[in-house]
Amino acid sequence: MVSHRNKRISRTILTGAVLATAVAPTMAASAQPADPDPLARYNELSAHAAKTNEDLLKARGDLKAKREQLARSTVAEQQAREEEERFRGQVDALTTATFEGARFNQLSALLVSESQQDFLNRMSALNMLATDNNEALQRLGLAVAKADHARQSAQEAANAAAKLVGEVEQRQRDLDGQIKEVRAALGSLDPSVRNDLKRVKDTGSYVGPPGSANAALQAALSKRGAAYEWGAEGPSAFDCSGLTMWAYQQAGIQLPRVASAQYDVGMAVPLNALLPGDLLFYDDGTGNPAAIHHVAMYVGDDKMVDAPTQGQVVDLRPSRGDGHLMGARRIAG
Known part of the structure; x- marks a missing residue:
């Protein structure tokens, strides 16, 4: 009887060990999620x-x-x-x-x-x-x-x-x-990444239609390398809508201070008919103008000039932005 009982105990211990071995990796995996990028x-x-x-x-x-x-x-x-x-x-x-x-x-x-x-x-x-x-x-x-x-x-x-x-x-x-x-x-970013974010990558020349649109475009391009600062309107630092407002001020046109209000100015432009000087607006993907959080200026060649965010400078970037380009407005021309 003792022999049979010992065999049953041994089988129970062995089964528990197998289950523990099977469950342990799963628990470890769930306890240590991968760090986001x-x-x-x-x-x-x-x-x-x-x-x-x-x-x-x-x-x-x-x-x-x-x-x-x-x-x-x-x-x-x-x-x-x-x-x-x-x-x-x-x-x-x-x-x-x-x-x-x-x-x-x-x-x-x-x-x-x-x-x-x-x-x-x-x-x-x-x-x-x-x-x-x-x-x-x-x-x-x-x-x-x-x-x-x-x-x-x-x-x-x-x-x-x-x-x-x-x-x-x-x-x-x-x-x-x-x-x-x-x-x-x-x-938390690697120093090389931070340095790259602060570097002007496009110093090329871009020309818009004659008149106010081109004047605003050249004003914005002249600020490449200027620092981003929350709430700044220039002339040495900008946030996104501060840059577009300042640029059009140099062309004699007064825009509202806020990106969502700038979206109400001028005329709507199809994204396949953009001209340099047009303003590009980005939201959270809902298509709601009230959710607009960024504005930039189109320069041509599927590029835009903008003041992006803390740690970056005014520069040229792909006009697709973060993928939530919701619309464009033509302010002049």
Whole structure:
């Protein structure tokens, strides 16, 4: 019996060992996932930070517009209140005059008038007083309504501005955190890769159609080698929409500050009919203009000039970008 029992124990131990040997490699494999490509991780984080940067710039622009609206509404309210007080004074004066004139009725005018013409003159004065009083009351009513509307507009602008302040602060915190991640990912790259990212690779000449488009193109090309900086508008550092805005400023054309707003300027261009100076827009693959996170300028030969992200410089790159080229706009020409 002991012999049979020992055999059963031996078989149990052997079976457990075989199972453990079979399971162990699987557990080890799942516990040690392959590290992602550092360059791909850097590019992914950069795209997310670029979108957050664009959102922050838009929020700042909205806040500036609301503060300007608040200032205008405050001035309008003050002017409306002054107008209201002026008409109120006229109404008070006319009301007093009407009260005094009420005792001087048609019979009184007839009795004291020295002639028919004198009677008509006195009656005309009474009618004019009544008419002036009615008109003054109407003007006062309009002035009060205008002042109330201006006050409401000012309050709405103040509330919107207060809300946007919080939004700007939150987006700034989001961007600061993402910039740290991008810089950490950049630092994890091999030094040779980092140096290559900062090197201008295309110094060739490119010419666009005569006029503003070519002027903007040459302005952008002149900034090859300029550093990327979040929120920068030049002239020594740029972010993506800062570069395109600055370039077209040199051509006498003012573009909005944010890439998604620049997408609304000019005319849409088929991707098979691009000309140098056209702007190229990139999103997250959804085709939604609200998801635009990058803008560049087409230079020809399937190339673009852009300010890409932290750790890189303004230079020429393939116009396909990250593969999410969603559309193009012709600003001039």
